[in-house]
Amino acid sequence: MNQFSVATWNVNSLKTRLAHLTDWLRVSPVDIVLLQETKCEDASFPTMELEAAGYNLSFHGQKSYNGVAILSKYPIDETITGLPGNEGDDQARYIESVISLPDGAVRVASVYVPNGSEVGSDKFAHKMRFYDALSTHLSSLFTSEEPVIIGGDFNVGAYPVDVYDPKALDGTVCYHADERAKFRTLLHQGWCDTYRALQPAMQQFSWWDYRANAYVRGHGLRIDYLLTNPAATDRLISSHIDESLRQKEKPSDHTPVVATFSD
Numbered sequence: 001m002n003q004f005s006v007a008t009w010n011v012n013s014l015k016t017r018l019a020h021l022t023d024w025l026r027v028s029p030v031d032i033v034l035l036q037e038t039k040c041e042d043a044s045f046p047t048m049e050l051e052a053a054g055y056n057l058s059f060h061g062q063k064s065y066n067g068v069a070i071l072s073k074y075p076i077d078e079t080i081t082g083l084p085g086n087e088g089d090d091q092a093r094y095i096e097s098v099i100s101l102p103d104g105a106v107r108v109a110s111v112y113v114p115n116g117s118e119v120g121s122d123k124f125a126h127k128m129r130f131y132d133a134l135s136t137h138l139s140s141l142f143t144s145e146e147p148v149i150i151g152g153d154f155n156v157g158a159y160p161v162d163v164y165d166p167k168a169l170d171g172t173v174c175y176h177a178d179e180r181a182k183f184r185t186l187l188h189q190g191w192c193d194t195y196r197a198l199q200p201a202m203q204q205f206s207w208w209d210y211r212a213n214a215y216v217r218g219h220g221l222r223i224d225y226l227l228t229n230p231a232a233t234d235r236l237i238s239s240h241i242d243e244s245l246r247q248k249e250k251p252s253d254h255t256p257v258v259a260t261f262s263d
C-alpha cells in the first residue's frame with residue numbers, strides 16, 4: 001500500500017528555524033509540509049535550501065509577520081494565495097494547493113488563524129471574522145470527491161483536554177467560548193481532527209509559551225490541527241504530535257503535527 005505523510009508546523013520564523021526544519025526532514029521525511037508564521041517576504045524565502053532538500057514550493061509571505069507555505073515532494077499543480085471570501089485582508093495567512101500524488105490528486109491548505117491578542121480587542125474581532133470566512137470557504141471544499149487536508153495553527157484549544165488548565169484559562173485568548181464555537185463550526189461541518197480521531201482521550205499539546213518555563217512544566221495547548229474531509233479521512237492511517245523540535249535549542253514555540261494517509 002502506497003502512503004504519503006503530511007505535517008503542519010508553525011515555525012515562528014523560517015529564517016531562524018530553517019536548520020531545525022531541514023534537519024528534521026532528513027531524519028523524519030514528510031511528503032507534504034504546511035508551514036505557518038514564516039515571517040519572510042516571498043523574495044527572501046529560502047527556496048534554494050528547501051529545493052535542495054527535495055521539495056517543490058508554494059509560499060505566500062510578508063515582511064516580519066505571518067506567512068504561510070507548502071512544501072511537497074510531489075508536483076504542485078495549482079495554488080491559491082489568500083483566503084477566498086476574505087478579500088481586503090492583506091495579511092498572509094492562507095495558501096491552498098493541489099498536489100499530484102502518484103495515484104491521484106490531494107488538495108491541501110496551510111492556515112494561520114489570527115491570535116486575537118486580547119478578548120474584546122479589534123484583533124479579537126479580526127479573528128472572529130477570519131474564522132467566519134474560513135468556515136464559509138471550507139464548507140465549499142468539504143464535499144469534494146478529492147481528499148482535502150487543512151493544516152495549521154488555529155489558535156484555539158477545542159476542548160478541555162486540549163489545554164493544561166481549562167478552569168484557569170476559560171475566557172482567555174485561545175480558550176474563549178467564542179473561539180471554541182468558531183472552531184467547532186468546522187468540526188460540525190464534518191471535518192475530522194485527525195489527532196483526536198485516533199487519540200480520543202490523550203492529552204498532548206502542540207504549543208507552549210516561551211515564558212515561565214512552560215514546556216518543562218507541561219503548561220501547553222493543542223492549537224495546531226490537521227483537518228480532513230471524508231475522502232481524506234477514509235485514507236487516514238496515523239496521526240501524532242512530534243515534540244522533538246520543541247526540545248531543540250532556540251525552538252519554535254510550536255511543534256509539528258503529522259498524519260499518514262494511504263495514497
